[in-house]
Amino acid sequence: xxxxxxxxxxxxxxxxxxxxxxxxxxxxxxxxxxxxxxxxxxxxxxxxxxxxxxxxxxxxxxxxxxxxxxxxxxxxxxxxxxxxxxxxxxxxxxxxxxxxxxxxxxxxxxxxxxxxxxxxxxxxxxxxxxxxxxxxxxxxxxxxxxxxxxxxxxxxxxxxxxxxxxxxxxxxxxxxxxxxxxxxxxxxxxxxxxxxxxxxxxxxxxxxxxxxxxxxxxxxxxxxxxxxxxxxxxxxxxxxxxxxxxxxxxxxxxxxxxxxxxxxxxxxxxxxxxxxxxxxxxxxxxxxxxxxxxxxxxxxxxxxxxxxxxxxxxxxxxxxxxxxxxxxxxxxxxxxxxxx
Amino acid sequence: xxxxxxxxxxxxxxxxxxxxxxxxxxxxxxxxxxxxxxxxxxxxxxxxxxxxxxxxxxxxxxxxxxxxxxxxxxxxxxxxxxxxxxxxxxxxxxxxxxxxxxxxxxxxxxxxxxxxxxxxxxxxxxxxxxxxxxxxxxxxxxxxxxxxxxxxxxxxxxxxxxxxxxxxxxxxxxxxxxxxxxxxxxxxxxxxxxxxxxxxxxxxxxxxxxxxxxxxxxxxxxxxxxxxxxxxxxxxxxxxxxxxxxxxxxxxxxxxxxxxxxxxxxxxxxxxxxxxxxxxxxxxxxxxxxxxxxxxxxxxxxxxxxxxxxxxxxxxxxxxxxxxxxxxxxxxxxxxxxxx
Numbered sequence: 001x002x003x004x005x006x007x008x009x010x011x012x013x014x015x016x017x018x019x020x021x022x023x024x025x026x027x028x029x030x031x032x033x034x035x036x037x038x039x040x041x042x043x044x045x046x047x048x049x050x051x052x053x054x055x056x057x058x059x060x061x062x063x064x065x066x067x068x069x070x071x072x073x074x075x076x077x078x079x080x081x082x083x084x085x086x087x088x089x090x091x092x093x094x095x096x097x098x099x100x101x102x103x104x105x106x107x108x109x110x111x112x113x114x115x116x117x118x119x120x121x122x123x124x125x126x127x128x129x130x131x132x133x134x135x136x137x138x139x140x141x142x143x144x145x146x147x148x149x150x151x152x153x154x155x156x157x158x159x160x161x162x163x164x165x166x167x168x169x170x171x172x173x174x175x176x177x178x179x180x181x182x183x184x185x186x187x188x189x190x191x192x193x194x195x196x197x198x199x200x201x202x203x204x205x206x207x208x209x210x211x212x213x214x215x216x217x218x219x220x221x222x223x224x225x226x227x228x229x230x231x232x233x234x235x236x237x238x239x240x241x242x243x244x245x246x247x248x249x250x251x252x253x254x255x256x257x258x259x260x261x262x263x264x265x266x267x268x269x270x271x272x273x274x275x276x277x278x279x280x281x282x283x284x285x286x287x288x289x290x291x292x293x294x295x296x297x298x299x300x301x302x303x304x305x306x307x308x309x310x311x312x313x314x315x316x317x318x319x320x321x322x323x324x325x326x327x328x329x330x331x332x333x334x335x336x337x338x339x340x
Numbered sequence: 341x342x343x344x345x346x347x348x349x350x351x352x353x354x355x356x357x358x359x360x361x362x363x364x365x366x367x368x369x370x371x372x373x374x375x376x377x378x379x380x381x382x383x384x385x386x387x388x389x390x391x392x393x394x395x396x397x398x399x400x401x402x403x404x405x406x407x408x409x410x411x412x413x414x415x416x417x418x419x420x421x422x423x424x425x426x427x428x429x430x431x432x433x434x435x436x437x438x439x440x441x442x443x444x445x446x447x448x449x450x451x452x453x454x455x456x457x458x459x460x461x462x463x464x465x466x467x468x469x470x471x472x473x474x475x476x477x478x479x480x481x482x483x484x485x486x487x488x489x490x491x492x493x494x495x496x497x498x499x500x501x502x503x504x505x506x507x508x509x510x511x512x513x514x515x516x517x518x519x520x521x522x523x524x525x526x527x528x529x530x531x532x533x534x535x536x537x538x539x540x541x542x543x544x545x546x547x548x549x550x551x552x553x554x555x556x557x558x559x560x561x562x563x564x565x566x567x568x569x570x571x572x573x574x575x576x577x578x579x580x581x582x583x584x585x586x587x588x589x590x591x592x593x594x595x596x597x598x599x600x601x602x603x604x605x606x607x608x609x610x611x612x613x614x615x616x617x618x619x620x621x622x623x624x625x626x627x628x629x630x631x632x633x634x635x636x637x638x639x640x641x642x643x644x645x646x647x648x649x650x651x652x653x654x655x656x657x658x659x660x661x662x663x664x665x666x667x668x669x670x671x672x673x674x675x676x677x678x679x680x
Contacts, residue, residue, distance in 0.1 A: 108526075136588045138595075148525050151533040185488050185576040186448075193491040193573055217580025221588045230577070233533055236525040237574050238581045240557025245582045245621075248476045248561045249589050252620050255478075256613045266609045273596045273603050280592050281585075 001033050004100050004317050005092040008038035009067045009085040011104025012304045018104070019046040021310035026055055032318060035098055037062045038085040064088040068105050070303065074112035086110060090117045093296040099321035100297035102288070102313050104305055110298065111149050111291060118296040121330050123337045126150050127293030128161050128232070129300065130168065131239070132286045135223030142220060143169055144228045147289060148236035155198035158182065158229055160333070162199075162209055164292045165227040167332035171323040173226070181215030181225035183234060195231070208336040246281055284309030288316030292329060297321055341373050344440050344657050345432040348378035349407040349425040351444025352644045358444070359386040361650035366395055372658060375438055377402045378425040404428040408445050410643065414452035426450060430457045433636040439661035440637035442628075442653050444645055450638065451489050451631060458636040461670050463677045466490050467633030468501050468572070469640065470508065471579070472626045475563030482560060483509055484568045487629060488576035495538035498522065498569055500673070502539075502549055504632045505567040507672035511663040513566070521555030521565035523574060535571070548676040586621055624649030628656030632669060637661055 008018040015038065022034050036043050040063040052059055066084040068077045081087060086105050092098040094117050103110050111127065120127055130145035145161050146153065153161070162180045169178040182200055184192040191214070192200075203211040212225055217238065220228050230238070253274065257267030267274075279285065283302060287309035291298040297320040301313035320326075348358040355378060362374050376383050380403040392399055406424040408417045421427060426445050432438040434457050443450050451467065460467055470485035485501050486493065493501070502520045509518040522540055524532040531554070532540075543551040552565055557578065560568050570578070593614065597607030607614075619625065623642060627649035631638040637660040641653035660666075 108531075134588070136591050151525070183577060185491070185573055185580075217577040217582075218584035218587070220581055221584035233525055234574055234577050237523060237557040237570070237578050240525075241560055241578045242557075242581050242585045244558030244561035246585055246589060247558070248474070249586060249617070249621060251476050252617045253613075256616050259613075259616075263613050266606065266613060269606045270597075270610050273593075273599075273606060276596050276599075277589070277592045281589060 001031055002318055002321050003033040003035065003098045004102060004314060004321065005035040005037055005062070005089040005098035006314070007086045007089040007101065007103035007105055008036045008043060009064070009105070011301060012070070015042055015046045017305065017307055017310050019043070021307045021314065022059065023050055023052065024307065025311050025314050026058055027051070029318065033058045033060070034314075035060045035062050035092060037064050037089040037092070039064070039067070062088060062092070068109045070106050072106055072109055074108040077106065077109035078112050078116055087113055087117070090114055090298065093298070094118055100299060100317040102299045102301055102317045104301035104303050104310065104313070107148065107300060110300055114291055114294055114296075114298045118294045118298070121293055121295055121326070121333060123333050124160055124164070124293040125154075125157050127291050128164065129289050130165055130292055131289035133220065133242075134281060134286065135221050137223040140223045141286070142223060142225060142228055144220065144230070144235055144239070145292070146230065146232035146235050147239050148232045149291070150232040152233070153195065153231040155195045155202060158195060158199035158231070159202040160293070160337070161229045162203055162211070162227065163333055163336045164329050165229065166209060167329040168290065168292055168325055169226055171325050171328045172319050175226060177210040178226035179210050179212045180227045180229060181212050181219070183220070183228050183230035183238075184214040184216065186214070186216065199229070206336060243283065250278065284312060286312070288313035290316065290320060290325075292325070294326065296326055341371055342658055342661050343373040343375065343438045344442060344654060344661065345375040345377055345402070345429040345438035346654070347426045347429040347441065347443035347445055348376045348383060349404070349445070351641060352410070355382055355386045357645065357647055357650050359383065361647045361654065362399065363390055363392065364647065365651050365654050366398055367391070369658065373398045373400070374654075375400045375402050375432060377404050377429040377432070379404070379407070402428060402432070408449045410446050412446055412449055414446075414448040417446065417449035418452050418456055427453055427457070430454055430638065433638070434458055440639065440657040442639045442641055442657050444641035444643050444650065444653070447488065447640060450640055454631055454634055454636075454638045458634045458638070461633055461635055461666070461673060463673050464500055464504070464633040465494075465497050467631050468504065469629050470505055470632055471629035473560065473582075474621060474626065475561050477563040480563045481626070482563060482565060482568055484560065484570070484575055484579070485632070486570065486572035486575050487579050488572045489631070490572040492573070493535065493571040495535045495542060498535060498539035498571070499542040500633070500677070501569045502543055502551070502567065503673055503676045504669050505569065506549060507669040508630065508632055508665055509566055511665050511668045512659050515566060517550040518566035519550050519552045520567045520569060521552050521559070523560070523568050523570035523578075524554040524556065526554070526556065539569070546676060583623065590618065624652060626652070628653035630656065630660060630665075632665070634666065636666055
């Protein structure tokens with residue numbers, strides 16, 4: 001049995017997404033147990049007339065009297081929301097009652113609370129956010145980090161990101177020696193800032209990392225590396241601008257198919273094709289970013305995730321818990337950082 | 341008459357793109373004069389059996405014995421390629437023989453040579469690269485800088501980028517007070533690195549800039565600002581990753597339409613719609629990045645640009661020359677930087 005705590009109040013949709021997603025994945029995964037953390041009356045109401053009764057102790061409620069707001073500052077959430085659904089879900093991981101937790105709430109508050117409650121792994125300067133993105137190669141994804149937990153990452157931090165991500169990918173994707181690329185603005189040695197150049201040296205000199213060199217922005221989606229490492233400011237802009245242009249293209253397609261009667265008819269016929277492509281680039285499919293470098297597993301769902309998206313985030317948490325990712329990262333870190 | 345020098349040897353395709361593009365735009369623009377800079381025999385051969393003879397002195401050849409290679413280091417190009425087509429084209433701007441120049445060659449070498457020959461404008465720390473991108477709003481574009489000329493931009497440099505871009509946009513797009521957003525990883529005041537936070541203060545305090553606040557990666561393509569300012573490392577990654585994901589989506593669409601006989605038939609019917617969308621996001625349509633902050637106009641065409649793309653780059657150079665952009669930037673800079 002794997003037990004996962006869900007911050008049921010977090011995200012744009014709260015219980016109306018988290019509860020149906022929980023019921024859906026519990027049906028599919030008989031060895032999964034979920035703890036819904038949040039306002040108990042609200043949770044009970046949401047569970048009325050559902051299959052919840054038949055699940056017995058595989059679905060447990062845990063009351064939390066507070067809720068972290070989306071716009072709240074991390075410091076304020078830490079100080080004043082000690083009984084928030086987010087904090088209680090993380091506490092359950094700390095206490096060993098849950099093996100992982102999932103939240104769609106305020107990213108900054110989630111990271112600050114996770115660091116405060118769970119603590120960072122030994123020898124790791126800062127945790128990072130890592131997520132999966134599609135590539136042009138069918139079925140092949142790339143994991144990119146950091147996506148916004150850190151700004152001004154040092155070369156040592158970039159190196160640590162590579163070590164942690166290698167451990168994660170080898171654990172959850174069963175890849176023996178995942179390839180690591182370093183995001184830069186050119187492939188030549190002279191390109192980039194000092195942090196990136198020094199990180200390249202650290203990575204090249206460490207045989208424990210399967211480092212393949214610099215990767216440019218457009219190559220992320222070519223699937224040239226299993227892992228792409230970058231500073232959190234750069235990674236966050238990369239991820240969000242990619243989302244922005246993808247949404248723009250989908251909008252252009254919709255508008256073009258609605259332009260006239262002929263294009264509308266073609267559009268109706270093309271619907272299955274469009275659906276397939278939309279599914280391939282659907283953020284829901286890749287929902288569930290991991291906070292790595294902590295002494296416990298915390299998965300961040302997109303704030304606006306729908307039910308299938310949230311199900312994917314829970315699945316990501318299950319996988320990390322089953323494969324014992326934090327311990328494997330800790331092992332890898334003590335092995336590889338010792339060599340530096 | 342506007343005279344523009346073209347580095348005819350630069351880019352992946354050299355004369356086979358530059359010469360036809362030159363002939364095409366000369367036909368459309370009777371007040372344009374072009375100087376083709378490059379290896380004279382090669383140019384003459386490329387001009388055989390074309391309409392070039394009828395153009396008289398509106399098409400002039402200028403021999404240059406060398407050529408900067410795509411992989412060459414900027415320092416080496418500066419030192420050893422004093423008679424390259426790139427260098428000579430920039431010299432023509434310096435000497436006042438041409439009002440602007442266009443090159444599809446090595447970006448680093450072009451920037452280094454342009455800075456060395458033309459010099460940076462007074463009070464400007466570093467030139468920047470600015471280009472136009474499409475937005476979700478039909479017909480509305482956004483200009484983003486810096487796209488890779490600088491790394492580790494200071495708050496003062498980010499401020500200067502905003503001043504220069506405002507002058508450019510008001511000159512070429514006829515916008516009185518273009519809106520300026522600062523790229524960040526969140527819209528709240530506490531987000532971002534020190535450079536960005538300080539730049540936000542400089543921009544807020546200067547009434548000469550129409551500053552609208554922080555803009556996140558996905559909002560670039562929403563058309564929320566006329567100008568988005570960022571460090572060159574961040575901007576370069578943003579631009580290239582956007583290109584990468586756009587290319588991936590186009591590939592997914594192609595594959596989906598080729599999946600079976602039915603989808604192939606639908607695909608054939610959908611061709612005009614797809615063409616329209618492809619054109620909307622086509623990099624050729626937005627080809628021609630400006631190097632701003634120099635005492636002269638240099639336009640960088642994408643290395644792989646096709647003929648219509650290169651025509652757009654020449655058009656961008658014409659516009660900048662006709663509107664006297666470098667002088668207008670210099671005026672704006674002396675006006676606004678004095679206030680700081």
